Amino acid sequence: MDYSRDDIDGLLNDKFRDVAQAEGVYDGPNEDAKKFYNLVEEASQELYPGCTRFSKLSFTLSLYLLKCLHGWSNKSFTSLLELLKEAMPELNIPPSYNKTKSMVKNLDLDYEKIDACPNGCMLFRNDHKDDEFCHTCGALRYIKSPEADSELEPSKKQHRVLAKTLRHFPLIPRLKRLFMCSKTADSLRWHDEERSKDGKLRHPADGLAWKDFDRLHPDFALDCRNVRLGLSSDGFNPFRTMSISHSTWPVMLTVYNLPP
Numbered sequence: 001m002d003y004s005r006d007d008i009d010g011l012l013n014d015k016f017r018d019v020a021q022a023e024g025v026y027d028g029p030n031e032d033a034k035k036f037y038n039l040v041e042e043a044s045q046e047l048y049p050g051c052t053r054f055s056k057l058s059f060t061l062s063l064y065l066l067k068c069l070h071g072w073s074n075k076s077f078t079s080l081l082e083l084l085k086e087a088m089p090e091l092n093i094p095p096s097y098n099k100t101k102s103m104v105k106n107l108d109l110d111y112e113k114i115d116a117c118p119n120g121c122m123l124f125r126n127d128h129k130d131d132e133f134c135h136t137c138g139a140l141r142y143i144k145s146p147e148a149d150s151e152l153e154p155s156k157k158q159h160r161v162l163a164k165t166l167r168h169f170p171l172i173p174r175l176k177r178l179f180m181c182s183k184t185a186d187s188l189r190w191h192d193e194e195r196s197k198d199g200k201l202r203h204p205a206d207g208l209a210w211k212d213f214d215r216l217h218p219d220f221a222l223d224c225r226n227v228r229l230g231l232s233s234d235g236f237n238p239f240r241t242m243s244i245s246h247s248t249w250p251v252m253l254t255v256y257n258l259p260p
């Protein structure tokens with residue numbers, strides 16, 4: 001968990017290398033390039049005059065990581081920032097949780113929230129993004145409040161409680177990032193170029209399912225840079241008490257191209 005200045009510079013380079021290169025060719029910064037320059041600007045700002053250990057960006061990210069790991073509320077995070085600033089006015093940190101979040105968002109570590117049917121039949125998006133009930137089972141999208149919905153003003157409608165939410169971590173930007181970093185880009189070819197092929201089982205690539213897949217999809221198998229993903233899921237109770245019924249079901253994709 002070491003966010004030194006160099007690590008952050010490396011991260012920025014990995015994320016925005018293509019943008020920085022394209023910048024020499026095109027006129028005027030595009031949206032991604034603007035984010036890049038903002039982040040570079042924040043990464044180069046000292047945390048306080050003379051500080052070499054942390055930049056504004058690396059310190060804010062470290063603090064945000066602690067918030068996520070230990071479940072601090074958004075309000076408590078803002079209070080902590082305010083206290084730090086009051087005690088050490090020269091400290092160069094964002095004033096609130098919201099400002100911190102928009103900083104993190106620029107690193108593309110964000111997720112999308114999609115409303116879902118409480119029984120898991122459908123997602124309320126695209127053509128169905130304004131629908132109020134599930135098209136398969138008829139379940140309501142929002143938890144019913146005592147007052148009738150028609151009595152709510154339009155501004156209050158946005159604050160109704162959702163029955164179920166899907167948090168989606170978009171896959172494509174994450175796959176892109178694997179190819180932006182030269183080390184991981186090399187490792188993605190490991191299963192074909194560096195794995196020892198002596199017939200012993202050590203990696204999914206040694207298994208029959210993998211070979212069977214290659215036989216069925218020769219076009220896909222032809223390029224070893226094509227990414228093979230394993231999908232796994234399990235439910236757990238994020239609040240560590242089994243007595244409440246809330247549970248979370250992460251669905252995780254694992255890249256099988258990589259070395260064990």
Ligand SMILES: [Zn+2]
Nearest residue numbers: 117121134137
């Ligand atoms: Zn349903």
